[in-house]
Amino acid sequence: MASSLREVLNSGKFVVTGEIGPPKGTNLENMLHHIDLLKDKVDGLNVTDNQSSVMRYPSIATTIIIKERGGEPVLQMTCRDRNRMALESELLFAYTRGISTVLALTGDSIRVGDHKEAKGVFDLDSVQLIKMIRLMESGKDLGGNELDGAIEFCVGATVTPEANPIEPQLMKFEKKIEAGAEFFQTQAVYDLDKFRKFTEYARQFDVKILAGIVLLVSAGMARYMNANVPGISVPKELIDEMAGVPKGKGNALKKGIEIAGRMIRELKDDAVCDGVHIMAIGKEEVVPDILAAAGMA
């Protein structure tokens, strides 16, 4: 039986979490394989919630599957697809099924997804969602009604340390902490000097910071993210390092694993942050290799 993520976060251990992206459909085979592969190698497995506004198998159902298979799930909850009542009732359900960690998110815009004509709900924002969870822990719902049996969760949130402009993001980061967030997963970081500046600032707050690690699989992917993904900036040296790999099957992936491992090792050895959240995005198979490259296997 895995320990709860809150216990691990408070143990002083360098925390590693991974991510499971549920499938688009009912064929769970691949996902189950990834869960079994990773569940004993990481301290928590995030399950994305209709990630990128693409409709998929539900986050809540996947967290229960992870639990049943002996892993420690993190339920991602966005405000995009459910109003406050739906979020509340799902939290009640999650609690009764032994889910102990929730990651509260705003959710991507409907427009970037695969149901471009759907209604984006956003009845709550991420700060309000965190606050609502804390309210429900006190035995009340958002309508002011008494709950017959409350909930209790370890609540996480996200932050983009390299956002431009950064000030409004940091203001929101602080509001999330005030609302009750205990830990943060960051947007992917590549420039560790910049990231150190962020964690120096964040250290004044009583929260745990998990650095977002996104596996690079090619120089093209790095350039694409620089151009298109908010808050991600891959330094030129890393792009050159990826581009300099000799042609040949698997070489770029190997290099990406090496870079991710190297970054994790540095973050851990220098105690820059409290852990990492690895997003392998479709390459979950190699997460054990990343951990081995980081000297953590």
Add this chain to the structure above:
Amino acid sequence: MKTITEQKPIEEIQDLLEQDRKVYIIGCGTCATMCHTGGVAEVLEMKKQLEEAGKEVVGWMVIPTACDDLTGDALRENAEVIEEADAILVMACAFGSQTVASFAEPLSKPAYPALNTLFIGKEGAEFAVFSEVCQQCGECLLGYTGGICPVTMCSKGLLNGPCGGTNDGKCEEDPEKDCAWTLIYNRLEKLGRLDLMRRYYAPRNHQKVQRPGRFVVQIEERSQE
């Protein structure tokens, strides 16, 4: 403030008029004229297109303000011609279309909208560019946000700051669109009121205005004061 409209696809208009051969067209001299969706030129273009599609346009007019009660008078004055038509096609906003439809009821004529109503907007510094200013939420927050509305301007309507999708002051949805929360931050910083942005704002009351909205002005009480 203007009601911003766009013309429906001609296929949809033809579908609406499927059972009608003779059509009377009504435009509007206010918002729809400004949007170039229901002025004289657009009404005449519609007349041409309907005639090409085999319809007979028995008459047309552009009412100064189609949403006004005077629309009733305009319909009565032209009742003789309108009587000839099987249907009225309204090139005005939803408010104008509803007004025409209710005044046309005694004539037993259906009134179909030729336009889609998009939002209530204003024409800014740029000519012929309209932008939405208010969603009539009933809980005006402008005093806390430097006069920039997050409910309208933020594509997610967030109340407690920007989402992680914002980039270089632009919106995740569209790099041409400004991030409302970056604008609000900059305005509040200039005003020396960033403390307002640090505050927590509770979830909105979506029932503040019960739909359909209805408001009774208390005239008697006011005159007694």
